[in-house]
Amino acid sequence: MYELLLAGIENILHTKHLLPLFVGTLVGVVGGALPGITNTMTVIMVLPFTFGLEPLQGLSAMIGVYIGGESGGLITSCLLGIPGKPSSIATMFDGFPMSQKGEPGRALWLGIWASFFGGLLGGVFLVGTTGPLASIALKFGPWEYFSLFVFALSMVAGLTGDSITKGLLSGAIGLVVTVMGNDPVFGAPRLTLGIRFLEGGISFLPVLIGVFAFAQIMSDVEKMRVARADPAASFVAPKLVVSHAKVIWEILSRPFLLVWTSFIGVLIGVLPAIGGSAANVMAYDQAKKLSRHPERFGTGTPEGIIASEAANNSNIGGSLVTIMAFGIPGDAVTAVMLGAMTIHGIQPGPLFILQEPTLAYGIFGAYLVGHVLMLAILFVGVRWFLLIVTVPKSILFPVILVLCVVGAYALNNTIGNVYILLLFGVIGYLMVKGGLPLAPLILGVILGDQIEINLLRSIMTDANPWLFLTRPISGGLLAASVASMAFAVWQHRRHQRKSGVAQEAADF
Amino acid sequence: MLGRDGLTGLVVLAASLVLFALTLDLKDNPLVPLGPGFYPRIVLGLTAVLAAALVVFDLFARRHGRPAVRETAARNYRLVLAVFAVFGLYVAFLPYLGFRIATLAFVAGLQSTLEPPRGWKGWLVVAVTAIATTAVAYLVFERYLLVLLPRGRWTDF
Numbered sequence: 205m206y207e208l209l210l211a212g213i214e215n216i217l218h219t220k221h222l223l224p225l226f227v228g229t230l231v232g233v234v235g236g237a238l239p240g241i242t243n244t245m246t247v248i249m250v251l252p253f254t255f256g257l258e259p260l261q262g263l264s265a266m267i268g269v270y271i272g273g274e275s276g277g278l279i280t281s282c283l284l285g286i287p288g289k290p291s292s293i294a295t296m297f298d299g300f301p302m303s304q305k306g307e308p309g310r311a312l313w314l315g316i317w318a319s320f321f322g323g324l325l326g327g328v329f330l331v332g333t334t335g336p337l338a339s340i341a342l343k344f345g346p347w348e349y350f351s352l353f354v355f356a357l358s359m360v361a362g363l364t365g366d367s368i369t370k371g372l373l374s375g376a377i378g379l380v381v382t383v384m385g386n387d388p389v390f391g392a393p394r395l396t397l398g399i400r401f402l403e404g405g406i407s408f409l410p411v412l413i414g415v416f417a418f419a420q421i422m423s424d425v426e427k428m429r430v431a432r433a434d435p436a437a438s439f440v441a442p443k444l445v446v447s448h449a450k451v452i453w454e455i456l457s458r459p460f461l462l463v464w465t466s467f468i469g470v471l472i473g474v475l476p477a478i479g480g481s482a483a484n485v486m487a488y489d490q491a492k493k494l495s496r497h498p499e500r501f502g503t504g505t506p507e508g509i510i511a512s513e514a515a516n517n518s519n520i521g522g523s524l525v526t527i528m529a530f531g532i533p534g535d536a537v538t539a540v541m542l543g544a545m546t547i548h549g550i551q552p553g554p555l556f557i558l559q560e561p562t563l564a565y566g567i568f569g570a571y572l573v574g575h576v577l578m579l580a581i582l583f584v585g586v587r588w589f590l591l592i593v594t595v596p597k598s599i600l601f602p603v604i605l606v607l608c609v610v611g612a613y614a615l616n617n618t619i620g621n622v623y624i625l626l627l628f629g630v631i632g633y634l635m636v637k638g639g640l641p642l643a644p645l646i647l648g649v650i651l652g653d654q655i656e657i658n659l660l661r662s663i664m665t666d667a668n669p670w671l672f673l674t675r676p677i678s679g680g681l682l683a684a685s686v687a688s689m690a691f692a693v694w695q696h697r698r699h700q701r702k703s704g705v706a707q708e709a710a711d712f
Numbered sequence: 713m714l715g716r717d718g719l720t721g722l723v724v725l726a727a728s729l730v731l732f733a734l735t736l737d738l739k740d741n742p743l744v745p746l747g748p749g750f751y752p753r754i755v756l757g758l759t760a761v762l763a764a765a766l767v768v769f770d771l772f773a774r775r776h777g778r779p780a781v782r783e784t785a786a787r788n789y790r791l792v793l794a795v796f797a798v799f800g801l802y803v804a805f806l807p808y809l810g811f812r813i814a815t816l817a818f819v820a821g822l823q824s825t826l827e828p829p830r831g832w833k834g835w836l837v838v839a840v841t842a843i844a845t846t847a848v849a850y851l852v853f854e855r856y857l858l859v860l861l862p863r864g865r866w867t868d869f
Contacts, residue, residue, distance in 0.1 A: 256857030369766050370717070373724060376759040380731065383755055387748035390741060394748050395734055425795050426787040428826060598827035599837070602819040603845050605799060609806070610849060614859040619807050626803045630796065638720035656751045663746060 209331055212565030216573045221264050224257060225570050228265035229577045232272020236279075237589045239286045241600070243273035244416050244536040249604055251409075251540055252611035259548040260563055264570040266541050267524075271323065271574040273537075274516050275582065278315040279589055282509070283308055283442055286593070290481035291516040294488035298501065298508030305504050309446035314506050315513040316582050317448075317455050318462070322514025323575040325466035326473070326521025331568050334557060337529035341554035346662035347672050351681035353651045353658070356532050358685040359475060361644045362692030371692075374640045378648015379655065381406055388657050401620040408649045409543040410612040410624040415632030415642050416536060417608045421601050422633045428597065444586060454506050461491055461507060462514055469515030473522020473534050487515030517575075524571065527552050528564060532651070539646055547615065714770060721766030728759040791826070798822050810864030815846045 215221060228250060235246030247269045254262030277292035282299030295315055302311035344352065361371030384395045385405025396402040455462060465487035472483040491511030492501045501508050523534025531553030533539035545552055550560060557564040582589075612625040632642060662671065673679045714722065735756065740747030802818035809817070820842040829835045853859040863869065 252853065252859070253857065255859060367717075367769075369762060369769060373721070373759065373762040373766060376755065376762055377724065379755045380728065380752075380759055383752040387751075389744070389746070390748060392738065392748040394738060394752055395731055397734075422792050422795065425792050425826070426789065428788055428791055430786040430788050596827065598823050599841050601795075601826060602822040602841070605802075605822070606815055606819060606845055606849055609803070610853055610859070610861070613862065614853065617860055619862060622803050622806065626800060629799070633792075633796075637716075638723075639716055640720060652755075659751065660746055664744070667745070 205331070205335065208561060208565045209568055212562075212567075212569035213573060214569075215260070215562065215566050216264065216569035220258075221260055221566070221570070222573070224254075224261045224265035225268045225574055226577055226581075228268025229272040229574055230268075230581055232269035232274075233276035233279075233578065233581055233585075233589060234272075234592055235269065236273035236276020236289055236292075237592050238595070238600070239280055239289075239593060241604075242289045242416075242420060243270060243291075244540070245420055245604065246273055247537045247540045248413050248417055248611065249607045251413075251544060252607060252614050254544055255547060255614050259545065259550055260566040260570075262544050262548070263541060263563070263567055264574075266537070266544060267520075267567065267570045268574050268577065270520050270537050271517070271571070271578050272581065274323075274520060275316060275319040275513075275578050276589065277516075278319065278513055279312065279582075279586060280593055282311040282315055283590060284593065291484045291519075292512075293481060294484045294512035295509055295516075297488065297512075298503070298505050301502065302504035302506075302509070303442065307504075308442040309444040310451060310506075311504070311509060312444060312586065313446050313448065313451045314454060314509045316579065316586075317451055318510040318513040319517040320575055320579050321455060321462055322466045322469060323517035323520065323578075324572070325463065325514070326470050326518030327568070327572050327575070328521075329470045329518070330521035330524050330571060334525050334528045334564070334568075337525065338554040338557050341530055344554070344677065345675070346658040346665065347675050347678040348681065350655060350658040350662060351672060351678040351685070352530065353532070353655045355681045355685045355688070357644065357647055357651060357655075359688045360647050362689045366639070366696070368689060368692050368696065370640050371644050374635065374642070375644035375648040377635075377640075378645040378650075379652045381411060381645075381649045382652025382656070388653065389660060401618070401623075405653075406624055406649075407543075407615055407621060408646070409540070409547075409615055410621040411628045411649050412536070412539055412543065412646055413608050413612055414625040414628030415635075415646065417604065418629030419632045419636045419642055421604065423636065424597060425601070455510055458507065458510060461494070461510060464494070465491060465511040465515045466518035469518035470522040470525075472515075473519040473524075474526055475522075475534075481516075483515040483519040484512045487511040521571065524567065528556055528567065529554065531556070531654075533647070536643070536646065539650060542650065713774070714767070715774060716770075718767045718770030718774075721763045721770065725760055725763035725767065728756045728763060732756040732760060794825050795822065798825055806862055808864055808866045810867050810869045811861035812846055812850055812869060813864060813867055814862075815849065816842050819845045 216225060231250060232246055235241045236243065247266055250265055250269050254265055273289065274291060277287060277289040278295045278299065281287045281292040281296035283303055285296055285300040287293045287296050299311040299315055357375045361375045362368050384402055386392065386403055387394050393403050468487045468490060469483040472486065488508055488511050491507045492498045495501065495507055523538045526532050526534040527538045527542055533542050542552060550563065608625060609622055612621040613619065615621050635642060635645065672682060732753065735749040735752045738747060738749035798818065798821050802814055806814045820838050823838045823841060829838050850861065854861050
């Protein structure tokens with residue numbers, strides 16, 4: 205395994221892979237530093253550029269975006285008190301007070317170095333567990349796959365949004381999208397409403413791009429011309445000089461905190477659809493609970509910054525494990541990566557690491573090298589990235605939407621995908637306004653075909669429906685689905701009793 | 713009176729029932745036990761049940777006096793509608809005007825909608841952004857990444 209890993213790293217160090225990884229990381233840092241531009245949005249913008257590249261080049265660029273984005277968000281969080289993206293919110297709790305106390309360099313570099321070490325710990329998990337988990341998944345029959353996908357969907361439905369009914373309904377709407385088009389057994393057209401284009405089914409990428417791009421852009425547009433003056437407008441560049449040896453020692457002298465919060469990040473990454481923001485906040489919460497001085501949290505304590513940043517970067521490793529071992533995206537960024545893989549004819553899942561070892565270990569290599577590049581990019585350009593916050597959204601949004609159109613169109617050079625993009629842009633925005641979470645919808649669209657195929661395959665193999673329950677792994681997964689929903693119901697009720705308000709939606 | 717959740721549930725319920733009715737027209741194949749309508753009926757039935765549950769829960773919550781979800785911050789929905797309209801026009805005219813002309817007009821139009829330009833400097837920013845976005849997108853995708861962007865039926869450009 206280690207030889208393959210070294211070969212993967214060596215492969216990534218070739219200019220043809222290193223360049224897209226570098227550009228992706230740079231774009232990720234820039235996107236991460238821009239308040240209101242999430243990693244999902246940045247990776248959606250990068251997607252069309254990867255169509256003309258080799259698979260590993262394209263995936264390297266996307267992994268770079270992911271790593272750069274997770275780290276870039278902390279810049280504005282620490283220095284301006286504006287989270288670059290949801291997964292930097294908890295970083296701001298202590299990063300910004302530390303900056304205000306006159307230590308902006310320390311706050312920033314604690315976050316950057318914690319991201320780096322957390323990311324590397326996530327990499328250990330990624331490299332060490334993907335293969336064994338894929339081997340387990342290889343033993344799965346159609347019953348187990350069906351139950352696994354149902355488990356993933358029920359978990360997402362339960363853990364996102366403020367109501368389990370809404371989560372499940374959103375997932376069900378996603379499944380409805382996948383039944384439009386020809387059926388997978390005989391190719392008979394279903395629910396095409398007389399539209400010829402729909403006979404081929406609806407690709408999930410235009411749906412994903414439309415839903416996420418519009419949901420985010422429109423929620424920013426809603427606030428334009430009514431919001432107060434932007435604090436970024438009155439920004440003055442701070443002094444960021446710091447002793448890196450001291451900062452590194454500050455992190456490494458707290459090994460338990462670093463390992464534990466990185467583990468939380470990995471665990472949340474493995475669970476489908478619970479993104480970096482949950483990892484960031486949960487790790488912060490854990491660090492506070494475990495601290496001897498919880499009262500210092502929120503006043504600029506280094507533990508708060510280390511915990512939140514280590515968790516959101518190790519989260520990437522967890523998300524990549526799920527997609528590589530099971531073919532289930534860990535979050536929206538890996539969902540886009542899954543789309544990019546399918547465009548290149550690559551099917552992620554249990555056979556992926558066996559059939560595509562060069563690509564799989566190349567991804568591991570890109571992940572590890574990407575963290576080093578992130579560090580180098582921030583080392584050189586952190587001061588410049590702060591200027592990015594002054595770019596007006598009236599310039600950014602048209603450019604993003606043009607890239608969304610190109611991304612949807614270039615999937616198979618048809619304008620139909622652009623119409624799908626617009627349609628789901630409207631649907632996604634209406635869903636947000638209707639209080640329905642978007643993550644289950646997307647997972648439903650991604651997994652719908654596989655759920656149907658495995659359900660039909662299992663029934664055609666043996667018509668006994670009890671097999672779903674009596675086969676140990678399948679039964680265990682279905683029991684876990686029920687347990688996860690019961691847990692979600694309990695959690696929602698407890699939260700409502702405690703606070704009397706609806707729960708914040710998690711990011712995807 | 714229904715709240716936000718109830719209305720959402722009602723819309724989804726209606727849509728799922730219409731689609732469910734359409735699946736009844738799908739013919740089963742005599743050779744296999746499961747026809748093309750088998751799975752869609754399960755999914756649409758589940759969707760309808762969940763949507764109905766959302767309506768019921770909303771009614772129940774209102775009867776027990778739980779407050780409806782209210783927006784606290786001011787929202788500019790007119791601007792949202794305008795952005796959708798501009799994007800809709802872009803998508804509608806893209807096959808007729810071609811990528812280059814449609815994109816140039818779209819970027820300039822959307823920028824002006826989001827933040828009306830003030831003075832000649834504002835218009836210069838709009839023009840430069842529109843031209844640069846169109847040119848860079850065209851050159852990168854069509855020349856470098858070999859993506860054949862749409863040509864206009866009316867303009868052949």
